[in-house]
Amino acid sequence: MIKTIIFDLGAVLIDWNPIYMYRTIFADEQEMKNFLDHVTTSDWNEEQDAGRTLQEGTEWLVTKHPEHEANIRAFYGRWDEMLGEAIEGTVEIFRELKESGKYKIYALTNWSAETFPVAQKRFDFLGWFDGIVVSGTEKMRKPTPEFYHILLDRYDVNPAESLFIDDNYRNILAAEKLGINCIHFTSPEQLRSELDAKGLI
Template sequence: MTKTIIFDLGAVLIDWNPHYLYRKIFDEEAKMLHFLENICTPDWNEEQDAGRSLEEATQLLVDRHSEQEEYIRAFYGRWDEMLGGAIEGTVDVFRELKESGKYNLYALTNWSAETFPIAQERYEFLNWFDGIVVSGTEKDRKPFDSFYHTLLTRFDVHPSEAVFIDDNLRNVKAAEKLGIDSIHFTSPEALREELEKREIL
């Protein structure tokens, strides 16, 4: 029986995308994509999710790419401009689950400890969770088993009684290996269908 629902946040409940900022900065899409694929890369960003400070991360790239300093410093200097808003369809699903009173609701998110407070201030629904585990605070992240175990242990969650929702298939597969029923998020509509199949909604 499902007792616990675990949500990822970025691209599931919150629309976060560096393109929103860098389209304002670069006049050509190709230049923007090259910058985000080769300088401020997803792998670089994940190290901040794992606890590296924004100052250290920024300086690392400035030292390597001094000609791009202005663009590099914008990543965290104007980070809030990457937030596109709530993904309302998923928030509606979340609200229904919360109002049912049937489930413990947690978030397991790869997110810098330094930028997460900005999201907390902006999105009221983050207060609906019974607990949130933030990678940057824990200095650990998905898809490592230890990060999932942090949530399971802290909130006394049994893997067989939980459902995990994430847009990253890598993270979904990692949860499944731990015995957690998982949903690969592609859209709010598809999520609702999956939860209805499980008779959770």
């Protein structure tokens, strides 16, 4: 029986994408894509999610790509412009699960400790969770097994009685290896359908 539901945040409950900001800088879409793919890469960003400070990450990248300094500094200097809207379909599912009173509901998120407060101020539903584990605060991130264990141990969660929802299949595979039940998120509609099939909503 599922007693605990664990949500990822980005691309599941919150829409975040660097293109929202960088489209105001780059006139050429391909030039922007090349910059995001080869300069401010997801691997680089994940180092900040894992606890490296924004300043350290920025200065390291500027040293590596000095010709892109202004655009690199914009990444965190204008980070709030990358934050989109709540993914309302998933928020509504969260609301229903919360109001049912059947589950403890937590968040396990790869997110910089320095930028997470921006999201907390913007999205009231982040206050609905029974607990949130933020990678930047813990200085480790998904898919590291130890990061999942922080949540499991801190909140006394039985993996076999929990369900983890994440859009990144890499993170799903890591959770499954720990005995956690999972749904690989692709859309609110798909999530609702799978929760319904499991008798959870």
